[in-house]
Amino acid sequence: MPSEPIVHIVDDDSAIRSSLSILMKSVGFDSRAYASAEAFLDQADFERQGCLVVDVRMHGMSGIELQQLLNERGSKLPVIIITGHGDVPMAVQAMKAGAVDFLEKPYDNELLITRIRQCLREISNEQDRESKVAKAKSRLAQLTPRELEVMNLLVAGKHNKAIADDLDISVRTAEAHRAKVMKKLHADSLSDIVRIALLMQP
Amino acid sequence: MTASKIKLLLVESELNDAEKIRIAFDELAPTQFAISHADNMAEAAELIDKKPFDVVLLDVGITDTRKLDSCCHLSKTNPSLPYIVLGDEDNQELALAAVKHGAQDYLNKNKATGQVLIRVIRYAIERKRSEENLLTNKEGVQQLLEYADEGIYSVDLEGNCTFINPSAVRMLGYHDESQLLGKHIHPLIHHTRADGSPCLDKECRVYASTRHGKVFHVDDEVMWRADGRSFPVEYRTAPTRVNGVINGSVVTFSDITQRKQIESDLKASHDELEQRVKDRTRHLEKVNQLLEIEIEHRIKAQEVLDTEREFISTLLDTVGALVCVLDKEGRIVMFNRACEETTGYRFDEVKGKYVWDLFLVKEDIEPVTQVIRNLQAGQFPSRYENYWLTRDGEKRMIVWTNTVLHDDAGEVKNVIGTGIDITEKRKIEEKEKQRVLELAHVSRLSTMGEMATQIAHELNQPLSAITTYSDAGLYMLKSLPEQNPDLVTALREIKHQAQRSGDIIRGLRNFVSKGELQTSTTDINALVHSVLNLAMSEFRNNKVEVNFSLDEALPLIITEKILIEQVILNLVRNAIDAIADANSKTRKVHIHTLLNKENMIEVRITDTGPGLNAEQIETIFNTFVTTKPQGIGMGLPISRTIIEAHGGKLFAESERKNGASFVFTLPLKRIE
Numbered sequence: 001m002p003s004e005p006i007v008h009i010v011d012d013d014s015a016i017r018s019s020l021s022i023l024m025k026s027v028g029f030d031s032r033a034y035a036s037a038e039a040f041l042d043q044a045d046f047e048r049q050g051c052l053v054v055d056v057r058m059h060g061m062s063g064i065e066l067q068q069l070l071n072e073r074g075s076k077l078p079v080i081i082i083t084g085h086g087d088v089p090m091a092v093q094a095m096k097a098g099a100v101d102f103l104e105k106p107y108d109n110e111l112l113i114t115r116i117r118q119c120l121r122e123i124s125n126e127q128d129r130e131s132k133v134a135k136a137k138s139r140l141a142q143l144t145p146r147e148l149e150v151m152n153l154l155v156a157g158k159h160n161k162a163i164a165d166d167l168d169i170s171v172r173t174a175e176a177h178r179a180k181v182m183k184k185l186h187a188d189s190l191s192d193i194v195r196i197a198l199l200m201q202p
Numbered sequence: 203m204t205a206s207k208i209k210l211l212l213v214e215s216e217l218n219d220a221e222k223i224r225i226a227f228d229e230l231a232p233t234q235f236a237i238s239h240a241d242n243m244a245e246a247a248e249l250i251d252k253k254p255f256d257v258v259l260l261d262v263g264i265t266d267t268r269k270l271d272s273c274c275h276l277s278k279t280n281p282s283l284p285y286i287v288l289g290d291e292d293n294q295e296l297a298l299a300a301v302k303h304g305a306q307d308y309l310n311k312n313k314a315t316g317q318v319l320i321r322v323i324r325y326a327i328e329r330k331r332s333e334e335n336l337l338t339n340k341e342g343v344q345q346l347l348e349y350a351d352e353g354i355y356s357v358d359l360e361g362n363c364t365f366i367n368p369s370a371v372r373m374l375g376y377h378d379e380s381q382l383l384g385k386h387i388h389p390l391i392h393h394t395r396a397d398g399s400p401c402l403d404k405e406c407r408v409y410a411s412t413r414h415g416k417v418f419h420v421d422d423e424v425m426w427r428a429d430g431r432s433f434p435v436e437y438r439t440a441p442t443r444v445n446g447v448i449n450g451s452v453v454t455f456s457d458i459t460q461r462k463q464i465e466s467d468l469k470a471s472h473d474e475l476e477q478r479v480k481d482r483t484r485h486l487e488k489v490n491q492l493l494e495i496e497i498e499h500r501i502k503a504q505e506v507l508d509t510e511r512e513f514i515s516t517l518l519d520t521v522g523a524l525v526c527v528l529d530k531e532g533r534i535v536m537f538n539r540a541c542e543e544t545t546g547y548r549f550d551e552v553k554g555k556y557v558w559d560l561f562l563v564k565e566d567i568e569p570v571t572q573v574i575r576n577l578q579a580g581q582f583p584s585r586y587e588n589y590w591l592t593r594d595g596e597k598r599m600i601v602w603t604n605t606v607l608h609d610d611a612g613e614v615k616n617v618i619g620t621g622i623d624i625t626e627k628r629k630i631e632e633k634e635k636q637r638v639l640e641l642a643h644v645s646r647l648s649t650m651g652e653m654a655t656q657i658a659h660e661l662n663q664p665l666s667a668i669t670t671y672s673d674a675g676l677y678m679l680k681s682l683p684e685q686n687p688d689l690v691t692a693l694r695e696i697k698h699q700a701q702r703s704g705d706i707i708r709g710l711r712n713f714v715s716k717g718e719l720q721t722s723t724t725d726i727n728a729l730v731h732s733v734l735n736l737a738m739s740e741f742r743n744n745k746v747e748v749n750f751s752l753d754e755a756l757p758l759i760i761t762e763k764i765l766i767e768q769v770i771l772n773l774v775r776n777a778i779d780a781i782a783d784a785n786s787k788t789r790k791v792h793i794h795t796l797l798n799k800e801n802m803i804e805v806r807i808t809d810t811g812p813g814l815n816a817e818q819i820e821t822i823f824n825t826f827v828t829t830k831p832q833g834i835g836m837g838l839p840i841s842r843t844i845i846e847a848h849g850g851k852l853f854a855e856s857e858r859k860n861g862a863s864f865v866f867t868l869p870l871k872r873i874e
Contacts, residue, residue, distance in 0.1 A: 013663040013667070015663060015664050015666075015667035016663055016666055016667050016670070018667070019666075019667040019668075019669075019670030019671045019674060020670055022670070022671060022674040023670050023671075023673055023674040023677065025674070026673075026674040026675075026676075026677035026678045026681070027677050084662075105662065105666065106662070106665075106666060106669070106701060106704050106705075109669065109670055109673040110673070159720060160720075160721070160722065161719075161720070161721055170760070171721050171722065171723075171760045172723050172758075172760060175722060175723060
C-alpha cells in the first residue's frame with residue numbers, strides 16, 4: 001500500500017464538510033473535503049486509494065453527474081451517494097451507474113463509517129462477485145411473492161404508504177413485509193436491498 | 203078471549219023472537235055469550251054508546267029496507283063493530299044489500315039455528331077484526347105515503363105513473379097528483395141530466411130497474427119541476443112485483459139541493475182550505491227556495507271566506523317570514539308557522555303572552571318595548587334587528603319590519619311584525635368570512651410550505667452537521683483514556699435533538715407543503731411518554747406537577763408519529779404556559795389516554811390554569827389567535843389541522859376557574 005486510503009468528501013455546505021472531516025478524523029480516516037464536484041475533480045489525488053462521499057444535490061455539478069463523469073473516465077473510486085429524503089429513485093439510478101452505496105438523509109454517521117470501511121476493505125480485498133450473487137440469490141429465494149413485490153416497490157423508491165396503496169394492504173402490513181424483506185435479505189438499509197436487487201439484474 | 207064472554211046485542215022488535223033466540227043461546231052455549239036486547243035502532247045506538255059490544259044481531263024483519271039504512275047508519279057510526287043481519291026468508295038480494303051496507307053476513311032466522319048461528323057469529327067477529335086490522339095497515343101505509351118527506355111515485359111497465367105521494371107532487375111543483383097520475387112521467391120530470399145532456403129512456407135507471415129487476419141508488423141527477431126548473435136529487439128505484447112478476451117500479455127521491463149546497467159549500471171551503479194550504483205551501487216553498495238560495499249564498503260566501511282564510515292562513519304558514527301580530531299592549535294574538543318553527547313554541551302556548559316575556563334577551567327588552575311604544579305613537583322604524591330566544595335557549599337574529607293596524611276610532615289596535623330569521627344568513631356570512639380566512643390560511647400555509655421546505659433544506663444541513671460534530675466528539679471521547687460519561691450524555695443528547703429537529707422539520711414540511719403523512723404504527727402512550735421526557739425540564743422549571751393515567755390496552759394505530767407527538771407536546775406546553783402565566787396556585791397537568799365511547803383513541807390534557815371562556819373556546823383554534831404574550835398563534839391551528847388530517851378532532855373544554863382541557867381523538871382506522 002503506497003499510502004493510507006483517503007476519504008473524499010464533496011459537499012457544498014461548509015458545516016457538513018467540517019463536521020464530516022472531524023468525524024473521519026475521530027475514527028482514524030484520512031480525509032479531504034471539497035466544496036464542489038469541480039473542486040474535487042480539480043484538486044483530488046486520483047492516484048491515492050480511497051472512496052468518495054458526495055451529496056447528490058449541490059450547486060454546480062451534482063453528485064450523480066460527478067459519478068457519471070468518473071465512470072466515463074474509468075475511475076475505480078468507489079462512490080457513496082448521500083441523497084435527500086425521498087431521492088431513492090435517483091440513488092437507485094446512481095447505483096446502476098456504478099455507485100457502491102447510497103445513504104438517505106438523515107443517515108446515521110455510524111452507518112456512514114461502516115460503509116466507508118466496507119468500501120475501503122473491498123478495495124484491498126476484492127470480493128468475489130459471484131459468491132455475492134449466489135448469496136443474494138439464496139436470500140432472495142426465501143422471499144414470498146408478496147415480499148418480492150414489496151421489495152421491488154422499495155427499490156422503485158416507494159414508501160410504506162405508497163406500497164400499502166399499491167398492494168391494497170394496510171400500512172401496518174406493508175411495514176411488516178418490509179421488515180421481513182430486510183431480515184431475510186440481511187439488509188441493514190434500503191441501499192442493501194437495492195444492491196441485492198441490482199445484483200440479480202443482468 | 204075464552205075468559206070473557208062475547209058481548210052480543212040483539213036488535214029485535216019482536217019480543218017473542220028475541221026470547222026464542224036468547225033461550226037458544228042459553229041452551230047452546232050458556233057461558234059464551236052475554237046477550238043484551240034492544241027493541242029498535244035508537245035503543246041499540248043508545249046501548250052501544252054506553253058499553254062496548256063485540257057483535258050486533260040485527261033483525262030487519264020482512265024485507266024492510268029502511269031497517270037496512272039504519273043498519274047502514276050503525277056501521278057508519280061504529281065502523282069497527284061487526285053486525286049480522288037476520289031476515290025471515292032466503293032473500294039473496296037482501297043478503298047482498300046487507301053485505302054491501304057493511305054487514306058481515308045475512309042469516310034466515312028461521313033456518314040459522316043452533317051451532318050454525320054461533321059459528322056465523324064467531325066468524326063475523328073474527329072477519330071484522332081482520333078487516334079492521336087490514337084497514338089500519340092500509341091506512342098506515344097511506345099515511346106513510348101521505349106524510350113522508352121523501353117524494354114517492356111508482357110507474358107501470360110502460361112508465362106511466364101509477365102512484366105519487368103529496369111530497370113528490372109538491373117537490374115537482376104540481377098542484378095535484380092528477381096532473382101526473384096515469385101520465386108517462388119520465389119526459390116530465392127526468393128528461394135531462396144535471397150537465398144538460400138528455401136523459402134517454404133507455405139510460406134511465408128507473409126503467410133499468412123495471413127491466414132488470416135491480417135496485418139503483420143515484421145521487422148525481424136532477425129532476426125537473428113543473429115550472430121548468432130543476433133540482434138535484436138522490437133517488438132509489440126498485441122493481442115492484444105482483445105474485446113475483448115485475449109490474450113496474452117505485453121511486454123514492456129527495457131534494458138534495460141543500461145537501462148539495464152543503465156539500466158544495468163544504469167542498470168550496472175544503473177547496474179553499476186546500477187552496478190556502480197550497481198557497482201556503484207554495485209560499486213556504488218559495489220562502490224555502492229563497493232560504494235555500496240564501497243558504498247557498500252564505501255557503502258560497504263562507505266557502506269564499508274559508509278559502510280566503512285558508513289562503514291567508516296557508517300563506518302565513520307558508521311564508522318563510524315570521525309573522526307575529528301583537529295587540530297594543532304587546533301581547534301575542536297571532537303567530538305563524540315560521541314563528542313556531544323558529545322558536546319551538548306552539549301558537550297556543552304563546553297566545554296572549556307578552557312578547558318580551560318569552561322571546562327577548564334581557565338587553566333587548568327595553569329597546570323593543572320602546573319600539574312598540576313608538577309604533578303606537580305612529581312612528582315606524584322601517585327595520586330593526588333583535589335576538590329572539592327559542593325554547594331551547596338558542597338565540598336567533600331576526601330582522602323585523604313592523605306595521606300598525608288602527609281600529610275605527612283611529613286607535614292602534616294591532617302591531618304586525620314581519621320578521622326574517624337571518625341567523626343562518628349570519629352564520630353563512632360568518633362562514634364566508636371564515637372561508638376567506640381559511641383561504642388566507644391556505645395561502646399562508648402554502649407559503650409556509652414553501653418556507654418550511656426552504657427552512658428544512660436550510661436547517662437540515664446545520665442539523666446534520668451538529669449530528670456529525672456530536673458523533674465526532676463521541677468517537678473522540680471514546681478514544682480518550684479517561685471516560686467522561688456526562689460529556690458523552692451531553693453529546694448524545696445534542697445529536698438526538700438535532701436528529702429530532704430534523705425529523706420535525708421534515709414531517710412538517712411534508713405535511714404542510716404536500717399534505718402528506720408519512721404514517722407508521724404508533725403507540726400513543728409511548729408518544730405521551732416521549733413528550734413527557736421532552737418536556738420534563740419545562741415542567742420542572744415552571745414547578746408544574748404532571749401526572750397521567752394511560753390506558754395500557756390502547757390499540758396501536760397508524761399515524762405520522764412525529765406530528766402527533768408534536769401535537770401532544772404543543773398541548774402540554776400550552777398547559778404549562780397557562781399555569782405559569784396565570785401563576786395558578788394549583789399547578790398540575792394531567793394527561794389521560796383512553797378509548798372513548800365512539801371507539802376512538804382520546805388524549806386529554808388538562809391544566810389547572812385560568813380556563814377559557816366560551817368565546818375563547820370558539821376562537822382559540824383560529825390562526826393567529828393566542829393567549830400567550832410571545833406566541834404567534836400557530837400551534838393550535840396547525841395541531842388541529844394535523845389531527846383532522848388523521849380523521850380525528852381537537853377541541854377545548856373548560857369550566858371556568860377549573861382550568862381547561864384540550865382533547866384530541868384519533869380513529870383506530872385511519873381515514874384515507
